[in-house]
Amino acid sequence: MFADRATIYVKSGKGGDGHVSFRREKYVPDGGPDGGDGGDGGSVILQIDNGVNTLAEFRHIRKYNATPGAEGGKKNCRGKNGSDIILKVPEGTVVKEAESGKVIVDMSGDNRTYTLLKGGKGGNGNQHYATSTMQAPKYAQPGQPAQELTLLLELKVIADVGLVGFPNVGKSTFLTKVSNARPEIANYHFTTLSPHLGVVDLKDAKGFVVADIPGLIEGASDGIGLGHEFLRHIERTKVLIHIVDASGQEGRDPIEDIRTINNELKLYNEELLSRPQIIAANKLDLISDEEENVLQRLRDEFSEEGYLIYPMSAATGRGIKEILYKVRNMLDEIPDEPKIFEQEFFPESKMAADEPYTVTYDEENEEYVIEGPKIEKMLGYTNLESEKGFMFFQRFLKDNGILKELEDLGIQEGDTVRLYGLKFDYYK
Secondary structure, three states, X not given: OOOOEEEEEEEOOOOOOOOOOEOOEOOEOOOOEOOOOOOOOOOEEEEEOOOOOOOOHHHHOOEEEOOOOOOOOOOOOOOOOOOOEEEEEOOOEXXXXXXXXXXXXXXXXXXXXXXXXXXXXXXXXXXXXXOOOOOOOOOOOOOOOOOEXXXXXXXXXXXXXXXXXXXXXXXXXXXXHHOOOOOOOOOOOOOOOOOEEEEEXXXXXXXXXXXXXXXXXXXXXXXXXXXXXXXXXXXXXXXXXXXXXXXXXXXXXXXXXXXXXXXXXXXXOHHHHHOOEEEEEEOHHHOOHHHOHHHHHHHHHHHHHOOEEEEOEOOOOEOHHHHHHHHHHHHHOOOOOOOOOOOOOOHHHHHOOOOOOEEEEEOOOOEEEEEOHHHHHHHXXXXXXXXXXXXXXXXXXXXXXXXXXXXXXXXXXXXXEEEOOEEEEOOO
């Protein structure tokens, strides 16, 4: 079965501990400290693999651990770094923190590779702690702990156009007619249990990608049937083609069907109803000329709401060309920007959440000093050289009340802030 949702546990590698040792060589009876640093732990990295189109692998293997860094050795030998673990996912995978449901990263667009959990930094060996008053330190720094998270992976297909409608209204037949996709077609409810993507090629116009979203039913927005598993795939689409059985062959009213499906879209995500929607009145080959007043009924009911009603027969091909070129015109008027889900959850903040810190003023050096386990952990897990990492750093200081404490101490613009080996100028 198509797998578009999985829950997994991931853990980065712990940093290796620093080593405590002293030089012991012939003719050097009182050698100094020579304990090496521990190696850095391996990171958990996400990477898009264009050869993968489901999350099936994560249904079978649910735990992923990077390896820890090795302890430092004698003679200033640094421990070996742990190995990263790379998780390959299909494009369109949205990674969330499982408990809160908040987005960590959307593996789409420019996000081809993403370091999800950074390995713990290796601890310093005792060579770093020798001073004029302590020439034989018997202390080394432990490596930073590993990070761990339970993740919810959701695959939201990337398509320009989504086909929606009740089961058996002709979505699969339509997709077969307009693209190279070959979904199974049969007269059974829920025949299509996975979204099918098809590429539409148009003469003298740019093509586009269509997704056949599996048949919806009333209550889908509440998870009835396979509601949520289907509805999430509509979220990236820019235009909706709502296919309805205008013939009423199964005893349903097409107007009532449209209202029901649109209500499910609204209940799931109200923003979906603001997207351009074409109503394709299908199965006109089964309607006599006298019965074609159903088209007028649809126009009377929905035209004032901005919906376009097109007659169509997916079986014979009638009306399909007109719909495709209208869709192309609609897409041309929409900015060509992919729908990317913004980050809401930052793993780094969770790792340092309960650790203490201090904010003080160093009068001798005229610097404001922020330190403590909370700060040390945050710096160890954050890449301040990247734009996103630095933005997280600023948000971290604000969200944890550190900026307010600096202001309470009287910090002014241009003053220096020191965090361990890093210095920054303060600007509000």
